[in-house]
Amino acid sequence: MKISEILDFLKDEIIETRIEVDTDLEIKNFKDNSELVEKNDVFIAVKGFKVDGHDFIHSALSRGAVFVILDNPEKIPEDLSLDYVLIKNTRKVIAELAYKNKHISPKDFKMFAVTGTNGKSTVATLVHHILQESGKKSTLFSTVEIMIKDQVIEEPYNTTPSVIKISEILEKSKLENVEFVNMEVSSHAIHQKRVEKLEYDLISYTNITRDHLDYHHTFKEYMDTKLSLTNYLKKNGKVIVNIDEIELDNFHVDKNKIITYGFDDKADYTIKSINQSIYQMNFKIDTPEGEELSIYSSIIGKFNAYNITNALIVCKEYGLSYDQIKHSIITFKGVRGRFELIPSSKALGFSVVIDFAHTPDALDKVLSNAKEIVKGRIILVFGAGGNADVGKRKIMGEVASKYSDIIVLTTDDPKDEDPEKIIEQVKDGITKERNFIVIPERKTAINAAINFANRDDLVIIAGRGHEKFQLFSNGKQIKFNDFEIASECIDSLRRSMKK
Numbered sequence: 281m282k283i284s285e286i287l288d289f290l291k292d293e294i295i296e297t298r299i300e301v302d303t304d305l306e307i308k309n310f311k312d313n314s315e316l317v318e319k320n321d322v323f324i325a326v327k328g329f330k331v332d333g334h335d336f337i338h339s340a341l342s343r344g345a346v347f348v349i350l351d352n353p354e355k356i357p358e359d360l361s362l363d364y365v366l367i368k369n370t371r372k373v374i375a376e377l378a379y380k381n382k383h384i385s386p387k388d389f390k391m392f393a394v395t396g397t398n399g400k401s402t403v404a405t406l407v408h409h410i411l412q413e414s415g416k417k418s419t420l421f422s423t424v425e426i427m428i429k430d431q432v433i434e435e436p437y438n439t440t441p442s443v444i445k446i447s448e449i450l451e452k453s454k455l456e457n458v459e460f461v462n463m464e465v466s467s468h469a470i471h472q473k474r475v476e477k478l479e480y481d482l483i484s485y486t487n488i489t490r491d492h493l494d495y496h497h498t499f500k501e502y503m504d505t506k507l508s509l510t511n512y513l514k515k516n517g518k519v520i521v522n523i524d525e526i527e528l529d530n531f532h533v534d535k536n537k538i539i540t541y542g543f544d545d546k547a548d549y550t551i552k553s554i555n556q557s558i559y560q561m562n563f564k565i566d567t568p569e570g571e572e573l574s575i576y577s578s579i580i581g582k583f584n585a586y587n588i589t590n591a592l593i594v595c596k597e598y599g600l601s602y603d604q605i606k607h608s609i610i611t612f613k614g615v616r617g618r619f620e621l622i623p624s625s626k627a628l629g630f631s632v633v634i635d636f637a638h639t640p641d642a643l644d645k646v647l648s649n650a651k652e653i654v655k656g657r658i659i660l661v662f663g664a665g666g667n668a669d670v671g672k673r674k675i676m677g678e679v680a681s682k683y684s685d686i687i688v689l690t691t692d693d694p695k696d697e698d699p700e701k702i703i704e705q706v707k708d709g710i711t712k713e714r715n716f717i718v719i720p721e722r723k724t725a726i727n728a729a730i731n732f733a734n735r736d737d738l739v740i741i742a743g744r745g746h747e748k749f750q751l752f753s754n755g756k757q758i759k760f761n762d763f764e765i766a767s768e769c770i771d772s773l774r775r776s777m778k779k
């Protein structure tokens with residue numbers, strides 16, 4: 281994009297301009313992070329929740345920014361001759377500028393968004409998997425990874441990345457002739473307009489239960505934010521809803537645009553007859569065409585029957601056949617850290633799984649399902665994350681007490697909070713007096729739980745899923761992956777048993 285085109289595009293927003301460089305110059309990229317600025321980029325200064333991008337103008341210029349777009353006149357540095365465009369609101373223009381510069385339009389792709397408190401990664405990843413297995417070219421934005429076709433592009437920091445990052449990935453996707461884009465959309469992303477200018481063919485709602493009340497303040501605010509994603513639906517787009525979890529009256533879209541699923545026999549796709557072990561699951565779906573589909577999968581649980589049905593509807597709407605979809609579901613191995621079984625535990629006669637449940641509802645779903653299928657006891661290792669919804673901690677303690685035979689309460693990611701204090705808040709909800717132990721150091725907690733296990737027991741290590749670092753105050757990070765740590769504990773137990 282030429283500087284003259286940028287100025288023309290911004291003309292209704294501009295308050296003041298000082299541009300001395302040649303306006304015929306082609307700029308490279310727009311960046312809202314000074315650390316990522318390269319020569320001939322344009323830096324857009326945004327006031328954030330933590331810091332103010334305006335404070336990094338010097339740094340952006342020293343890295344080669346050709347000029348700066350800003351919205352705070354008081355932050356124009358006086359000590360340098362700066363080329364800048366002062367506009368009314370920088371956040372408002374980022375998306376359009378970024379997509380214009382990359383020549384991307386929402387119409388370039390068939391776009392699917394999944395939102396909800398739990399299940400987003402599983403649904404988005406499964407849709408990506410089914411499309412790829414069916415020979416379609418697909419891109420995935422998930423909490424765990426961003427993938428273009430079968431290549432992992434990066435492990436993202438956010439569930440839904442920034443507008444600039446999305447534009448970069450869409451540009452790459454276009455070059456790779458990708459047709460389908462599947463995206464997890466968090467409530468933060470909707471509120472912060474990270475999905476601005478995108479238009480979706482399909483939007484799914486898995487469930488809306490308590491989370492992120494630190495950010496959204498009330499449940500209604502959280503729910504309304506999630507529901508407002510339908511403002512980004514294409515004209516002929518459809519909304520897919522789990523009607524066991526969310527009442528249809530909440531949606532302000534034409535009812536004939538909604539496709540429903542659930543155990544409820546009023547759903548368009550009705551789930552029934554689940555049979556499962558810890559390794560596999562079979563269930564049936566009655567389709568709107570009157571067919572009865574038999575689904576086999578290696579991911580288990582009633583909640584995953586929901587996730588699978590949700591993904592099946594997306595792929596059916598995209599024109600795949602039920603047979604194609606069913607075959608691809610069989611080969612889906614699940615998402616890292618979501619009820620992920622550690623294979624080496626099998627040799628000890630019990631099972632150890634890593635799960636990302638970090639909300640009361642997810643914990644309830646995972647534990648209640650486990651209770652139905654496990655012959656032995658449920659031994660739960662968990663804690664609660666810091667810098668997040670404080671109110672959910674006690675409820676998670678209550679849920680843990682309801683289903684677990686042994687609870688090992690430990691540290692999750694305390695971030696800037698005192699780990700001991702978080703433990704106390706979770707403990708408030710724990711009603712068990714026996715078979716409950718607090719071990720703050722997570723590795724020791726995991727090791728203890730594995731050593732408590734007997735034949736047929738199930739150890740569930742919940743809360744951190746795929747994550748690779750444990751986060752402490754002042755940005756301190758410690759390498760810590762639950763799967764790796766639990767595997768080491770299992771190996772050491774096996775070695776000690778051989779002696």
Ligand SMILES: CC(=O)N[C@H]1[C@@H](OP(=O)(O)OP(=O)(O)OC[C@H]2O[C@@H](n3ccc(=O)[nH]c3=O)[C@H](O)[C@@H]2O)O[C@H](CO)[C@@H](O)[C@@H]1O[C@H](C)C(=O)N[C@@H](C)C(=O)N[C@H](CCC(=O)O)C(=O)O
Pocket residue numbers: 312313314315326327328329330331332333334336437438439440441442443466467468469472474
């Ligand atoms: C509170 C919050 O959500 N913040 C998000 C928001 O940051 P922000 O715009 O407020 O940015 P900021 O860090 O204050 O910085 C302001 C500006 O200065 C710039 N800057 C900053 C430092 C510097 O050296 N140079 C520089 O230019 C930044 O790039 C930014 O443009 O926008 C950023 C870009 O999209 C996000 O990365 C960032 O996520 C933070 C890290 C975060 O923790 N977010 C969580 C709460 C979140 O969004 N979580 C959801 C998942 C929830 C779930 O499903 O469980 C998610 O989508 O990830």
Ligand SMILES: Nc1ncnc2c1ncn2[C@@H]1O[C@H](COP(=O)(O)OP(=O)(O)OP(=O)(O)O)[C@@H](O)[C@H]1O
Pocket residue numbers: 396397398399400401402403423439464486487583584586587615617618619635636637638641642643645646745
């Ligand atoms: N449909 C569902 N309903 C309730 N709980 C679920 C559902 N699907 C998965 N879970 C639970 O939630 C955890 C997280 O699953 P998943 O990563 O798919 O959700 P998510 O919405 O993407 O979460 P996040 O955005 O925090 O990554 C799982 O490990 C499981 O415990």
